[in-house]
Amino acid sequence: MNSKKTINTQGCNRLLSLLALLALVPFQLSAESARLPAGPSGQALAFTCAGCHGTDGSSVGPSMPAIAGMDPEVFVDAMKAYRQDERNPSIMNRIAKAYTDEQFEAMGWFFASQRLRLFPQPYDPRLAEQGARLHDDYCEKCHENGGRPGDAGTLAGQWMPYLHFTMEDFISGKRKWPRKMQRKVDAAIEEAGGDAIPALVNYYGSQQ
Template identity: 30%
Template structure:
C-alpha cells in the first residue's frame, strides 16, 4: 500500500465512506469479484490468520516481515484494523485507488485471501517505535496530537485516533501508531494540500484540522506518530 503522491489525493475521500462501506466488506456479502457488482462487497468465511500469514510472504519485500516496514517511506500494516485493510485491498483490486504495484498484487487476491491477510496483519503487534534524534520536535508533536492548540484552533488528533493512536476500525479511522515517519509526513502533506472534499466527513475534517499547522508542526506530528510507543 505504498503512497502515491498527488495522484492519490482524490482517494483520500474514500475513508469517509468507510463506515457504511465497511459494513458491506464483511462476511457473507456478495463477491466483490463479480463484474458489475459493488467492488467493496466481499464474500468470505471466518478469516484464517494462518493462511493470511502464508500469503503475506509476497508483502514482505515492501512492507517488511509481519507488516513492520523498516523503510521510512513505506506504511506499516502490523496492527492496522482488519476492516481498514480489507477496504484498501478491495479498492486496489477494483483499480479505484492508484498504485500499479498494489493493483497488480491485489488483482490476484480472492475475497477470502483479502479477509485472511487483513486478519493476519490486524493481529500482529504494532512495530517498535522509530528512533527520533530531535526530542524537542517529538515533544511538540506529542502536545499537538494529544492536546491540540486552542489558541491556534488546532484540534487534538487524539479526538479521532485515540490517545494511543490506534484509531477506530469500525468507523474507518486508521491506526497511526508508530507509522513510518516519511509516509506519515507525506499523508499529512496530502491532506493539508488537498482541495475541499465537499463536506465528506473524515477527509474534510482532516483537511480542516491541518490548515492551522505549519510545516514545522507537520514534521513534529509525524515525528511523534512514528515514535509513539
C-alpha cells in the first residue's frame, strides 16, 4: 500500500504509477472474489465496453473518450454520476444502471491497468499554444502535468470532440462543476473570450 501513497504525495511518473496500480490489482481482485458471490470478472465486464471505447479502453472514435489508464476513482465516480442521471443523458446513463458499485470498481481497476494508446488528431497549433498558456494559468493546479491521466481525469491526448461535448455540458449547466472549476473556467473565458474553450481543447488534443 506504500506504493499508492507514493502516487499521491510525490506524483511519480506515469510508468511508476501504472506499476503501482498493477501491484494492487491482484489484492483487489482476490478481495473481490472472496467477498462477492459468483459474477462476471472485472475483465469480462470491461470487455463489453470496447465496442464503443476501443479495445482495452483506447478509443479510436473521436466522440467516445479513451478510458484506458484512467484513475479508478474517477471512473467509478463517472459511472455513479451516469447511473444517477447526474450527467447529460447519453447512452451511458442507460448502461450504468445495470451495474453495482463493486462492478464499477472491478471495471475501474481493469481500465486503470491498461496502457493508454493515443491516436493523432488534427488541431490548430495557434489555438493549442494559446491553450497551453491558459492551461498553466487556470487548469494545471488540478489537471496536473498538462492534464495527463490522474485524479482529475484524462485530458492530455483525449479526443477533442468529446472534450467539446464535455465543456458544453458544464457551461450549459447539464453537468455539475467540480469544486473551483467553474470559477477557473470563467476566468479563462474572461481572459480569452470565445477562444478560451477551443484553445484549451486544442491544447489537450495536441498532446499526442
